[in-house]
Amino acid sequence: xxxxxxxxxxxxxxxxxxxxxxxxxxxxxxxxxxxxxxxxxxxxxxxxxxxxxxxxxxxxxxxxxxxxxxxxxxxxxxxxxxxxxxxxxxxxxxxxxxxxxxxxxxxxxxxxxxxxxxxxxxxxxxxxxxxxxxxxxxxxxxxxxxxxxxxxxxxxxxxxxxxxxxxxxxxxxxxxxxxxxxxxxxxxxxxxxxxxxxxxxxxxxxxxxxxxxxxxxxxxxxxxxxxxxxxxxxxxxxxxxxxxxxxxxxxxxxxxxxxxxxxxxxxxxxxxxxxxxxxxxxxxxxxxxxxxxxxxxxxxxxxxxxxxxxxxxxxxxxxxxxxxxxxxxxxxxxxxxxxxxxxxxxxxxxxxxxxxxxxx
Amino acid sequence: xxxxxxxxxxxxxxxxxxxxxxxxxxxxxxxxxxxxxxxxxxxxxxxxxxxxxxxxxxxxxxxxxxxxxxxxxxxxxxxxxxxxxxxxxxxxxxxxxxxxxxxxxxxxxxxxxxxxxxxxxxxxxxxxxxxxxxxxxxxxxxxxxxxxxxxxxxxxxxxxxxxxxxxxxxxxxxxxxxxxxxxxxxxxxxxxxxxxxxxxxxxxxxxxxxxxxxxxxxxxxxxxxxxxxxxxxxxxxxxxxxxxxxxxxxxxxxxxxxxxxxxxxxxxxxxxxxxxxxxxxxxxxxxxxxxxxxxxxxxxxxxxxxxxxxxxxxxxxxxxxxxxxxxxxxxxxxxxxxxxxxxxxxxxxxxxxxxxxxxxxxxxxxxxxxxxxxxxxxxxxxxxxxxxxxxxxxxxxxxxxxxxxxxxxxxxxxxxxxxxxxxxxxx
Numbered sequence: 001x002x003x004x005x006x007x008x009x010x011x012x013x014x015x016x017x018x019x020x021x022x023x024x025x026x027x028x029x030x031x032x033x034x035x036x037x038x039x040x041x042x043x044x045x046x047x048x049x050x051x052x053x054x055x056x057x058x059x060x061x062x063x064x065x066x067x068x069x070x071x072x073x074x075x076x077x078x079x080x081x082x083x084x085x086x087x088x089x090x091x092x093x094x095x096x097x098x099x100x101x102x103x104x105x106x107x108x109x110x111x112x113x114x115x116x117x118x119x120x121x122x123x124x125x126x127x128x129x130x131x132x133x134x135x136x137x138x139x140x141x142x143x144x145x146x147x148x149x150x151x152x153x154x155x156x157x158x159x160x161x162x163x164x165x166x167x168x169x170x171x172x173x174x175x176x177x178x179x180x181x182x183x184x185x186x187x188x189x190x191x192x193x194x195x196x197x198x199x200x201x202x203x204x205x206x207x208x209x210x211x212x213x214x215x216x217x218x219x220x221x222x223x224x225x226x227x228x229x230x231x232x233x234x235x236x237x238x239x240x241x242x243x244x245x246x247x248x249x250x251x252x253x254x255x256x257x258x259x260x261x262x263x264x265x266x267x268x269x270x271x272x273x274x275x276x277x278x279x280x281x282x283x284x285x286x287x288x289x290x291x292x293x294x295x296x297x298x299x300x301x302x303x304x305x306x307x308x309x310x311x312x313x314x315x316x317x318x319x320x321x322x323x324x325x326x327x328x329x330x331x332x333x334x335x336x337x338x339x340x341x342x343x344x345x346x347x348x349x350x351x352x353x354x355x356x357x358x359x360x
Numbered sequence: 361x362x363x364x365x366x367x368x369x370x371x372x373x374x375x376x377x378x379x380x381x382x383x384x385x386x387x388x389x390x391x392x393x394x395x396x397x398x399x400x401x402x403x404x405x406x407x408x409x410x411x412x413x414x415x416x417x418x419x420x421x422x423x424x425x426x427x428x429x430x431x432x433x434x435x436x437x438x439x440x441x442x443x444x445x446x447x448x449x450x451x452x453x454x455x456x457x458x459x460x461x462x463x464x465x466x467x468x469x470x471x472x473x474x475x476x477x478x479x480x481x482x483x484x485x486x487x488x489x490x491x492x493x494x495x496x497x498x499x500x501x502x503x504x505x506x507x508x509x510x511x512x513x514x515x516x517x518x519x520x521x522x523x524x525x526x527x528x529x530x531x532x533x534x535x536x537x538x539x540x541x542x543x544x545x546x547x548x549x550x551x552x553x554x555x556x557x558x559x560x561x562x563x564x565x566x567x568x569x570x571x572x573x574x575x576x577x578x579x580x581x582x583x584x585x586x587x588x589x590x591x592x593x594x595x596x597x598x599x600x601x602x603x604x605x606x607x608x609x610x611x612x613x614x615x616x617x618x619x620x621x622x623x624x625x626x627x628x629x630x631x632x633x634x635x636x637x638x639x640x641x642x643x644x645x646x647x648x649x650x651x652x653x654x655x656x657x658x659x660x661x662x663x664x665x666x667x668x669x670x671x672x673x674x675x676x677x678x679x680x681x682x683x684x685x686x687x688x689x690x691x692x693x694x695x696x697x698x699x700x701x702x703x704x705x706x707x708x709x710x711x712x713x714x715x716x717x718x719x720x721x722x723x724x725x726x727x728x729x730x731x732x733x734x735x736x737x738x739x740x741x742x743x744x745x746x747x748x749x750x751x752x753x754x755x756x757x758x759x760x761x762x763x764x765x766x767x768x769x770x771x772x773x774x775x776x777x778x779x780x781x782x783x784x785x786x787x
Contacts, residue, residue, distance in 0.1 A: 169559040170469075170560050184502070262470045263473055264498075305474075
């Protein structure tokens with residue numbers, strides 16, 4: 001953002017950011033422990049949404065497989081927590097499944113920094129490898145999307161099947177401490193909330209930096225005309241791979257935070273439905289705008305929780321109705337509505353035109 | 361112009377739904393101590409701050425009301441609601457009415473954890489009745505232990521667990537699987553084929569069965585697992601035909617049972633050729649699978665709709681009167697119903713809803729359940745239950761072939777069985 005073009009619109013946006021940041025930092029004072037814990041989970045989801053927006057909204061690649069990257073990050077953290085909870089003994093599910101010693105690939109997860117590094121690197125590397133074989137061969141659009149779905153099915157089947165290494169359908173749960181602090185105590189939870197809020201802001205700033213940079217411009221060029229970008233002299237595959245890997249890494253970070261807040265990770269969390277839900281957050285919040293994606297994740301999850309608490313028998317109808325309304329009447333998502341509302345006189349911005357052109 | 365109206369309408373709807381959601385949320389978080397009776401559907405959450413404020417006690421009910429498990433869990437929820445209504449009609453507990461707070465676990469394990477936390481810390485319920493799958497119980501367990509809540513879990517399970525914050529009103533392995541295997545060895549043959557869905561319950565159960573077969577002179581001729589929801593059993597049935605077992609011990613869950621039993625019958629294998637004993641097929645599942653393919657096969661449970669006790673007669677009548685003549689009762693439904701009464705009795709005895717006092721009071725508590733007399737074992741918070749083996753009849757009900765005579769002491773870690781010593785190391 002350049003200060004020399006500080007138009008009234010930008011001032012509004014700046015005020016919006018300030019309000020959002022203040023709200024994030026004031027939340028622990030207003031909310032009960034339980035609500036704060038929920039909000040922290042939603043903020044973790046917002047981080048996935050940011051990453052997803054980076055590749056869908058800005059690069060035009062729809063991934064229905066982000067649940068896997070999210071899950072891999074979550075499992076990395078879950079493995080560390082499980083080992084800490086087991087206190088040197090074999091984790092309970094391994095005992096039931098007939099293992100007598102800790103598998104070699106579990107051992108390094110006793111180290112917290114290693115778990116964090118793996119929680120980011122494994123998803124990013126997997127994305128890089130998948131990207132290497134698809135983008136380089138110019139597989140894109142719906143074909144790429146189907147491949148990501150296949151990735152989900154493969155991973156979920158693998159995790160369920162390898163019960164002795166992964167905990168099967170139960171997943172990993174029964175955590176007690178993180179870095180020696182009781183994971184359930186209100187103080188730790190508050191601390192984890194702060195960490196999540198800070199990571200979210202950092203992720204937002206990172207994504208914003210990427211989007212505004214030359215790299216981001218190339219991404220948009222690829223989205224709007226991949227061949228044109230290629231003929232100008234850029235190699236779209238490299239950019240797509242990097243964007244996809246960053247996006248997957250962010251999902252991994254979100255997964256690690258998710259496990260810390262929720263205390264369980266199971267294959268159902270990385271299955272097809274959650275993966276599609278993640279895309280919905282972005283679509284409904286506003287694809288191609290970072291704030292829209294993040295807001296979409298928080299608001300939709302809030303709606304889901306609130307509806308299901310108030311109307312446990314019928315909440316799915318309300319949620320479904322909300323989806324239909326937004327998709328039918330607000331094709332640009334909730335953020336699109338705000339733009340229409342606030343600046344009805346202005347002509348479509350350059351940005352919105354790009355969103356309009358983007359392909360699925 | 362028209363466009364604008366549509367846009368405004370859309371905004372209005374979204375705003376309305378957010379307000380709607382907000383109202384609901386406020387309703388459960390406000391600390392208004394007035395006993396305001398706000399009955400909206402089944403979720404009769406009121407604004408009372410604590411579990412025992414005023415003239416009512418809040419209790420949580422947490423089952424999957426949507427998703428794949430809803431078909432099983434809604435019936436348990438119905439039975440628990442019925443028990444609560446009956447108790448309320450008889451003057452409630454400690455002179456106070458029970459107010460159920462219903463939440464939807466949505467067949468999703470993290471959701472179970474989230475809702476359990478909400479029930480305990482936001483609604484401050486005195487206890488929670490809920491769960492079906494082991495995965496959902498494992499997800500809720502840390503929450504209940506952390507917040508010192510109380511969970512009543514109504515379904516038979518794989519044992520090897522004993523949380524101080526959970527009462528297990530379903531059977532553990534020595535009240536279902538172990539006696540069933542012994543009975544089969546005596547009455548139906550020694551060559552066993554183990555078939556199960558690929559998750560923790562069948563795998564743990566089969567691990568126990570294998571040890572038991574070793575110790576009691578049985579022979580294992582095959583062991584196969586299929587993914588949950590698997591429906592093609594032709595290859596597997598070919599394997600079964602080759603292995604020539606006398607007994608198939610079936611721990612398949614859900615839809616797979618429909619496919620398996622149909623294809624088994626299509627392959628010309630009837631109950632006379634090979635006995636199939638299932639541990640996850642009850643009256644309700646028979647309706648889904650079809651009596652024609654199940655007739656003559658066996659199941660092991662602690663309760664059948666046909667169990668002959670005066671309590672059961674009333675229970676079945678009331679259940680049908682409340683939810684319709686076509687509904688059936690089954691083991692987990694009865695266990696859910698029992699749980700509410702056991703908790704209520706423990707609270708009456710303790711004189712308070714305080715979790716530690718209720719746990720203490722529950723030790724040794726007896727109750728005449730529809731399935732016969734049950735007693736809470738204070739050591740592991742499981743229930744003494746009578747084991748029953750039943751055969752599927754043409755009307756979709758079970759005929760009891762054998763029962764254990766008296767309630768069997770629960771032994772989740774199988775410590776009293778010598779052959780199981782390698783299994784109980786995890787305690």
